[in-house]
Amino acid sequence: MSQYQAPLAEMRFVLYELAGLDQVAQLPGYEEATPDVATAILEEAAKFATNVLDPLNVVGDREGSRRQDDGTVRTPTGFKDAYRQFCENGWNGLTKHPEFGGQGLPLLLGSAVEEMWHSSNVAFNLCAMLTQGAIESIELPGSDALKRKFLPNMVAGTWAGTMNLTEAQAGSDLAAVRTKAVPQGDGTYKVFGNKIFITYGDHDYTENIIHLVLARTPDAPEGVKGISLFVVPKVLVNDDGSLGARNDVQCVSLEHKLGIHASPTAVLAFGDNGGATGYLVGEENRGLEYMFIMMNLARFSVGMEGVGIAERAYQRAAAYAKERVQGRAVGLEKGAPTGPIIEHPDIRRMLMTMRASAEATRAVAYVTAAAMDNALRHPDAEAKKRHQAFVDFMIPIVKGWSTETAQKVASLGVQVHGGMGFVEETGAAQYYRDSRIMTIYEGTTGIQANDFIGRKTARDGGAVARVVAGEMEKVAKELAGHADANLKAIGARLGEGVAAARAAAAWLVPAFGAQPRVAHAVAVPYLELWGIVAGGWQLGRGALIAAKHLREGTGDARFLTAKIHTARFYGDSMLPQAAGLARTVTEGSDAALALAAEQF
Numbered sequence: 001m002s003q004y005q006a007p008l009a010e011m012r013f014v015l016y017e018l019a020g021l022d023q024v025a026q027l028p029g030y031e032e033a034t035p036d037v038a039t040a041i042l043e044e045a046a047k048f049a050t051n052v053l054d055p056l057n058v059v060g061d062r063e064g065s066r067r068q069d070d071g072t073v074r075t076p077t078g079f080k081d082a083y084r085q086f087c088e089n090g091w092n093g094l095t096k097h098p099e100f101g102g103q104g105l106p107l108l109l110g111s112a113v114e115e116m117w118h119s120s121n122v123a124f125n126l127c128a129m130l131t132q133g134a135i136e137s138i139e140l141p142g143s144d145a146l147k148r149k150f151l152p153n154m155v156a157g158t159w160a161g162t163m164n165l166t167e168a169q170a171g172s173d174l175a176a177v178r179t180k181a182v183p184q185g186d187g188t189y190k191v192f193g194n195k196i197f198i199t200y201g202d203h204d205y206t207e208n209i210i211h212l213v214l215a216r217t218p219d220a221p222e223g224v225k226g227i228s229l230f231v232v233p234k235v236l237v238n239d240d241g242s243l244g245a246r247n248d249v250q251c252v253s254l255e256h257k258l259g260i261h262a263s264p265t266a267v268l269a270f271g272d273n274g275g276a277t278g279y280l281v282g283e284e285n286r287g288l289e290y291m292f293i294m295m296n297l298a299r300f301s302v303g304m305e306g307v308g309i310a311e312r313a314y315q316r317a318a319a320y321a322k323e324r325v326q327g328r329a330v331g332l333e334k335g336a337p338t339g340p341i342i343e344h345p346d347i348r349r350m351l352m353t354m355r356a357s358a359e360a361t362r363a364v365a366y367v368t369a370a371a372m373d374n375a376l377r378h379p380d381a382e383a384k385k386r387h388q389a390f391v392d393f394m395i396p397i398v399k400g401w402s403t404e405t406a407q408k409v410a411s412l413g414v415q416v417h418g419g420m421g422f423v424e425e426t427g428a429a430q431y432y433r434d435s436r437i438m439t440i441y442e443g444t445t446g447i448q449a450n451d452f453i454g455r456k457t458a459r460d461g462g463a464v465a466r467v468v469a470g471e472m473e474k475v476a477k478e479l480a481g482h483a484d485a486n487l488k489a490i491g492a493r494l495g496e497g498v499a500a501a502r503a504a505a506a507w508l509v510p511a512f513g514a515q516p517r518v519a520h521a522v523a524v525p526y527l528e529l530w531g532i533v534a535g536g537w538q539l540g541r542g543a544l545i546a547a548k549h550l551r552e553g554t555g556d557a558r559f560l561t562a563k564i565h566t567a568r569f570y571g572d573s574m575l576p577q578a579a580g581l582a583r584t585v586t587e588g589s590d591a592a593l594a595l596a597a598e599q600f
């Protein structure tokens with residue numbers, strides 16, 4: 001059996017050496033994130049993930065959340081208690097503003113902690129994750145009264161939050177939202193409509209649930225310009241903060257799903273009995289704009305789900321490969337006994353792919369988190385802008401590429417287990433099933449790729465893409481000029497990868513305007529190409545730093561050497577995909593679009 005162990009040495013390496021936690025901790029407001037505090041937080045989180053959340057993961061998968069006959073929702077055995085401990089330990093408010101009871105720690109540090117929750121029990125953490133999204137949606141545009149009324153309890157976790165965007169006819173296209181919000185003349189609104197697929201739309205963790213709901217007022221313009229954002233609590237909150245009457249929102253049903261069974265995915269009916277009382281957030285008709293403010297963080301978090309699942313699937317597969325005895329590995333001396341499957345070169349290939357993918361997606365995500373912190377807190381306006389441009393460019397990569405990669409990793413995890421991977425008792429299959437949603441919710445990979453080619457590449461004529469490519473080239477050059485053969489080889493591959501990314505961007509910018517359907521048909525390969533090269537960039541940086549430590553005799557030599565070998569493997573076997581993807585992009589014809597719809 002495999003028990004989740006947070007990869008603390010690796011996390012520290014990425015946090016400090018690649019993402020610069022020391023620098024982030026010097027930003028105004030983050031001074032409390034000293035090395036001692038960070039260490040204590042990482043170690044405590046690791047214990048909670050291993051001892052409390054990881055053992056519940058399989059329980060949640062088997063039992064699932066259930067809607068009872070009386071309309072209430074019961075979460076799996078042990079989850080409610082785990083949530084209570086989670087909140088009591090302060091995990092819910094780790095990165096939230098101290099004004100509302102949070103600890104105000106950097107997102108970068110929060111990302112490593114979040115990875116642990118996703119690795120050990122992604123379905124459990126969705127409640128906290130959606131609550132973070134709801135908090136952000138109130139915190140930025142909400143009035144002081146709204147913030148005072150709802151945020152302290154949400155930050156403490158006493159009340160959970162949800163995000164209600166999706167309706168049956170409005171998924172990727174939120175312009176089609178039909179839920180109505182009718183002003184009552186007293187500052188409140190009555191909300192009517194049905195939302196589907198609402199994560200933790202109802203549950204038994206908390207006494208109240210604060211729904212953030214997209215809806216239209218009666219005179220709102222058509223399309224996305226007519227959508228407003230409302231707070232609709234499950235239980236109304238009196239002016240003195242006490243709980244009042246039950247609001248007119250009901251959980252009508254829960255979905256039966258492929259994975260994340262512990263997370264109740266609800267159909268919510270608003271206003272079946274006269275209208276659900278709602279409070280406007282910010283101004284009317286600016287709801288989608290407000291959603292976009294929190295979108296970066298929400299998409300980043302789903303990317304972190306990918307990192308977490310990749311790490312956990314890798315750990316489980318590695319443990320199994322060391323135990324399972326089958327066959328005699330090729331190349332061992334004659335007469336050697338049969339041994340564990342980890343000796344087979346193909347198993348090594350799979351484990352290295354899993355390991356390198358987890359490390360690459362983690363490094364890219366943490367570096368992006370550090371830029372988010374800088375974009376938020378850097379005292380220099382120009383630096384703030386530069387970091388924000390980088391964040392905007394990277395978010396679709398973190399969301400789209402990390403989650404697509406996680407699914408491949410989880411699939412390899414099943415493969416390493418052989419037949420035992422396909423049966424449920426090893427747990428490998430659960431990661432495969434749980435990860436499948438990650439490329440769908442919070443904007444499908446197709447939607448991320450549309451964003452990446454449009455707003456993130458074509459809109460500025462490829463300017464930010466070229467800046468990022470320039471940074472990557474610097475690392476490739478340093479690697480290629482290194483005396484060490486491994487680093488030299490990584491540098492050569494990274495150099496080719498960056499050239500491929502540049503060529504793809506140079507093709508895309510004019511194509512986006514001139515042949516938009518062809519450009520959109522290659523959007524996902526374009527996103528994947530940048531993801532793979534970004535992963536090589538960060539692993540390459542890691543290899544350079546590891547080589548320096550080895551030269552200077554600082555750090556754990558075994559760990560550092562493994563970093564270099566993992567980066568070399570990534571360079572040899574994953575970076576070459578970039579050139580192929582560049583061809584897919586730049587030589588993309590309209591063959592994908594040539595058949596008439598009825599020919600399918």
Ligand SMILES: Cc1cc2nc3c(=O)[nH]c(=O)nc-3n(C[C@H](O)[C@H](O)[C@H](O)COP(=O)(O)OP(=O)(O)OC[C@H]3O[C@@H](n4cnc5c(N)ncnc54)[C@H](O)[C@@H]3O)c2cc1C
Nearest residue numbers: 163164165166171172197198199265440441442443444446
């Ligand atoms: C388990 C689960 C939890 C969820 N949690 C929440 C939640 O808490 N709150 C919430 O509001 N929603 C939630 N959702 C909804 C989720 O965000 C949507 O399912 C998702 O946005 C896709 O919308 P859709 O299902 O309508 O698919 P569709 O939009 O119908 O998409 C179907 C296919 O068409 C593609 N497509 C659509 N438009 C385009 C386009 N313009 N360009 C290219 N391809 C396109 C998509 O990529 C996809 O492959 C959840 C869904 C699930 C399954």
